[in-house]
Amino acid sequence: MLMTPGPTAVPAPVRDAMSRELINPDVDPEFHRIYDRLTDRLATVYGAGQTGANGAPDRDVVVPGGEGILGLEAAIASLVEPGTEVLCLSNGLYGDGFADFVADYGGEATLVSTDYDDPLPLAELESILDDDHEFEVATMVHCETPTGTLNDLGPALDLLEEADGEILTVVDAVSSLGGVPVPTDRVDVCLGASQKCFSAPPGLTTAAISDRAWAAMDERDPHSLYTNFLPWRDTDEGFPYTHLTTEVVALDAALGLWLDEGLDAVRERHRTAAARCRERGAELGLEPYPDPERSSPTVTAFEVPGRAEELQTRLREDHDVLLATGLAYLADDVLRVGHMGHNARVERVDEAMDALEEVL
Template identity: 55%
Template sequence: MDDHDLLRMTPGPTEVPERVRERMAEPSQNPDVEPEFVDFYRDLTEKLEPIYGDGDVAILGGEGILGLEAAVASLVDPGDKVLCIANGLYGEGFADFVDLYDGEATVCGGDWREPIDVDAVERELETGDYDVATMVHCETPTGVLNDLEPVLDRLTEHDVISVVDAVSSLGGTPVPTERIDVVLGATQKCFSAPPGLTVCAVGDRAWERIETVESRSFYASLEPWKTVIEDEWFPYTHLTANLQALDAATDLLLEEGLDSVYARHEAAAERCRERADDMGLEVYPKNSLASPTVTALDLEGRATDLQAQIREDHGIVLSTGLGDLEDDILRIGHMGHNARIDRVERTMDALEAALE
């Protein structure tokens, strides 16, 4: 089957709508010499505020993982204690960045099918003098959506800076951005723009800490972005075509209305799981934890074969799990432009046929 005919129902990168592709192909300003680019960038960051909250929005040139590293590089000095709150692959992975920048990481982890253990977090905060805490809102590899509010309550009580990877949830489901010190997002998930940009919101407490941390990176640093607009200067030549695509994708979200966008994701997720239940399939996490942006199905050693068969026979691209779960989890991304009932029905028809 021709690649142009494939339906990519993956949990990122997601399908890019025609309007976004067309905007990306338009002539670009020179960000290094044209003052109009500064106005465009300023307008885009302001446009993103309803989604990202009250923090200063910065758009970095690099895929979403850049945001995770930049947050650690900017907030963690050697020897600083960081609590990595985790119930999944990316939550645990924050510790690797902490180690890379010579911080002291403690992983407060648990069963990947269970919610974050808030009591364990409280015990760690009471016994350790932590400077920063990291966590993930939507663990895409397992389809888990974490309830952040109880954890944020504890972090606030202990005056710990919060860093949240919301890459797979922003623009698809509500995120308590007003309570988070550093919110990390990206373009290729619920925004349905091409991969290539990290988008983050940095609050006042985080900026205050960033000013005290000795920078050990330039590209992976948030510090230069504090005065970008005021100084009309960017740390490097920005990715203008990607920014144009993000601008168009953000327009689509805001024109539809965030409440309508969230409802569309919920409806797509509900229908996906109804169909899965009809087939006798189980969602990998507890149903109360399942994200409205991705469904992870427990297929016990059949996932990679089914993935290949569905692409070959039906022209639909799905994702499997990651790491040890690669052959046990089949993931359906109903996020961004693909959070639509007709696309979910087509996908589940293909899965049902493959199982038969």
């Protein structure tokens, strides 16, 4: 049983959709119809379907072919050029990683970071915004999957807006979108992926992009095709490259299930599964990482100092249950249960925790 925080288990209706006859995305109009339906469905999930003063949607949703990390790099490649000042707010591995992407594309990254078990460093953010900087872009992560941390982005977005309403915001919502409300309306580039809360196979990036972010991309004229959102803005005349047909069909089917269930029901299912996982963990003497109040409804990271790889191996070999260890310096100290998407069900959590109880 796959209970990792992405890729997640793919339900049967999605697998069935993937098994249908292949569609040629370059010449078959049916594929364009499916892609347009997919972006409409994603707009509902993002909350990007509301209209602005001109009557047009306030965010465009695009779905490039490429695993979720493509979105993080493409956001930087599309908005950053040599000399661009970028503020990277971080309390985790992926937040830190944004600064690396900025450096790769010649930007000047200012990393405002803290320990991985702390909240976002708002005091440090406020202080750096008071200094003499000309930040054009700010990055942050909604759910830090390696530690199971769900960040409250509201206060950080408030500070950025108060300091300079022109700073473009980029948010990694890969592990929260679909299971947790995301403040898309306050974010210029909001990133997601197929293999997390939607329970489709890995292979697609999703992004909700504001008009002012598009304008900034037009000014920068990125020197890349693959790590570039601009070619996806208008696909009426064709896609930038041959799209990942089966993955698009799968994500469309997965979102159909998601919307049939309903936004409120899906989120409540995630909350219930998370609460059950932590209740079972407490019974086993396991502490969540980080503080329970900041733990995500989509993934629970338990502290198991020095035992994560051993427990993962025994769970896989003895019980056919696959959990994830931590990453980087937490690789052997954290064991993660992914209760997101199709796996956000109490019975699946109980099966995984029963197995964990046996190997502890």
